[in-house]
Amino acid sequence: MQFGVYSVGDLTPDPAQGRTVGEHERLRAIAVIAEHAEAAGFDVFAVGEHHTGAYVTSSPVALLGYVAARTSRLLLSTATTLITTNDPARLAEDYAALQHLSGGRLDVMLGRGASRSAYPLFGHEIRDSHALAAENYALLHKLWRTEDVHWSGTFRTPLHGHTTLPRPLDGTPPYVWHAAVTSEETAEEAARYGDGFFANHIFWPAEHTRRLIAYYRERSVVHGKGPAVVGLGGQVFVRPRSQDAVDEFRPYFDRSPVYGGGPSLEEYTATTPLTVGSPQQIIDRVLGFREYAGDYQRQLFLIDHAGLPLRVVREQLDILGAEVLPVLRREAPALTRT
Template sequence: MQFGIFSVGDVTPDPTTGRTPTERERIKAMVEIALKAEEVGLDVFATGEHHNPPFVPSSPTTLLGYIAARTEKLILSTATTLITTNDPVKIAEDYAMLQHLADGRLDLIMGRGNTGPVYPWFGKDIRDGIDLALENYGLLRRLWREDVVDWEGTFRTPLQAFTSTPRPLDGVPPFVWHGSIRSPEIAEQAAFYGDGFFHNNIFWPPDHTKRMVELYRERYAHHGHGTPEQAVVGLGGQVFMRKNSQDAVREFRPYFDNAPVYGHGPSLEDFTEQTPLTVGSPQQVIERTLSFREYAGDYQRQLFLMDHAGLPLKTVLEQLDILGEEVVPVLRAEFAAVRRAGVADAPAHRSLLSAAAASEEVSAA
C-alpha cells in the first residue's frame, strides 16, 4: 500500500500571525515538503493544478520535474490534472516527458476540478464538463497507446496521422487514477478503462464515499477487469497531530476556523465527527485511518492533506516527521495484516511494465 501527501498549493494568511507567504515562498515550500516526504519514507507526493489565486501550482509538470531531479524513490503525481480544460495532446506530451525524466516515478489523477471560472479561461463551457472529461481522456489514451492517431471529436480540432512525442517510457503509459468526489460518471469512466479511482473524501461522510467506491468496484468487475476486490482505489484524508490530542485541537483550531475551504462554517468538532478530518494524537490518526477500510475495502493508496490553511512550513515539516516516524509504519503493518488475498498491488511503472510484457506473451501464444 502506498502512503503519501497531496498539496493544493494555497497561499493563505497564517491566522495566528497575519502573515501571508509570497508565491515564491509557497512554491519553494512545496518543494521542501516533497523532499521531506521522501526523507521520512513516504511513497507519493501529489500536487494540485489551479489557475487562480490564492493557489500557485498552475504548472504541475514544472514543479514535479524539479522535484524529480532532487529525489530518488518518491512517486510523483497530480492531485488533479484538469482533463476538461487542458488539451489532451499537451497532457500526453508533457507527462510522457516527465515520465522519462522521473524514470517512471509518475502517475496522474485526472479530474474536472472544482473552480467553475477555469472553463471560460481556457475556452470551455462548464456545462460540458462531463462530456469534456470523457472525450479528452479517450483521446489521451489513444495518444499514449497508438503511434499514429487519426481522430475527430466535438471539442477540439481533428488529428490526422498524428504522433505524440516523446512516446511513453518503455511503451507503458503513466498509470491514471480518475478523481471524483460526487460524479458517478467519473467512477464509471475509471471502471470502464480498468484505471484507478481516487476518492478525495476530505469533505464527505463515510456513507457517501462507500457508495462511490462500491459503484466503481461493481462496474470494474462488470467491464471484465477482475473482481471488485481487485479494483484500484485511492483515498484522501486530512490530519493534524500532536502528542497530546488537546494540544493538537488547540493549535489547529484557528487554522480550521479561518481556512478558505471550510472556515466560518461547521465547528471543528462537527467536521471531525462527520468527515475523515482527524485532529489529535498519532494513535487517533492511526485508528481513524484504519477505519477507512471498513467502508472502502482494501485499497492501494492513502494521501493526506497537511500543508494548507496557512500552516507555517515549520509546522508542516513537524507533521511529516510524526507521520513518517509514528503513523505510517503502523498503518503499513496493520493494513498488510488484514489485506485479503487477490487484492491488487499499488501501481508502479515496474509492475505495469511486467503486466504489459505478460499480456504480449499471452497474445503471441
C-alpha cells in the same frame, strides 16, 4: 499499500503569524515538503492543478519536474490534472516527458475540476465538463498507446496521422487515476478503462464515500478490465498530545476559507475524515477507513493547507513518518479482506 501526501497549493493566510506567503515562497515550500516527505518515509507526493488567485499550483508538470530532480525514490503524481480544460495532446507529451525525466516515477490523476474559472480561461464552458472529460481522455488514452493517430471529435481540431513525442517510457503510459468527490460519471470512466479511482473524501461523511467506491467496484466487474484499484484522500494534524493538536489547529480551521463559518472543528472531525489528534488517534482513524471503503491501495494525506507554515508541516511529516507510518504499514495488510 502506499502512503503519501498531497498539496493543493492554497495561498491561505496564516492566522498565527498574520501573513500570507507569496507565490514564490509557496512554490518553493511545496518542493521542500516533497523532499521532506521522501526523507520521512512516504511513498507518494502529489500536487493539484488550480487556476484561481487562491492557489499557486497552475502547472503541476513544471513543479513535479523540479521535484523529480530533487528526489530519488518518491513516486510523483498529480492531484489532479484537469482533463477537461487541458489539451490531450499537450498532456500526452508533457507527462511522457516527465515520465522519462523521473525515471518512471510518475502517475497521473485526472479530474474535471471544481472551479468554474478554468473553463473560460481555456476557451471552454463548464456545462460541457462531462463531455469534455470523456472525449479528452479517450484521445489521451489513444495517443499514449498508438502512433499515427487519426482522430476527430467535438472540442478540438482533428488529427491526421499524428504521433505525440516523446513516446511513453518503455512503451508503458503512466498509471492513471480518476479523482472525484461526488461524481459517479468519473467512477464509471475509471472502471471502463481499468484505471484507478481516487475518492478524495475530505468533505463528505463515510456513507457517501462508501457508496461511491462501491459503485466503482460494481462497474469494474461489469467492464471486466482488471482489479479495482482505490485510493483515498484525507486531512490530518498530529501532535504527541491530542489536546495540543486541537489547540494548535483550531485557529487554522476556524479562519480557513474552506472550513470557517460552518460546523465546529469537533463537528467536522466527527462527520468527515479530518483527524486532529495524537499519533494513535491518526492510526485508529486511518485503519478505520476500511470499515466503509474496503481494501484500498493508496492513502494520501493533505497536511499543508489552511495557512499552516512550512515549519509546522515539516514537523507533521516527521511525526507521521516516525510514529504513524510504521504502524499503518504493519497493521493495514492484516486487515486485508479476500
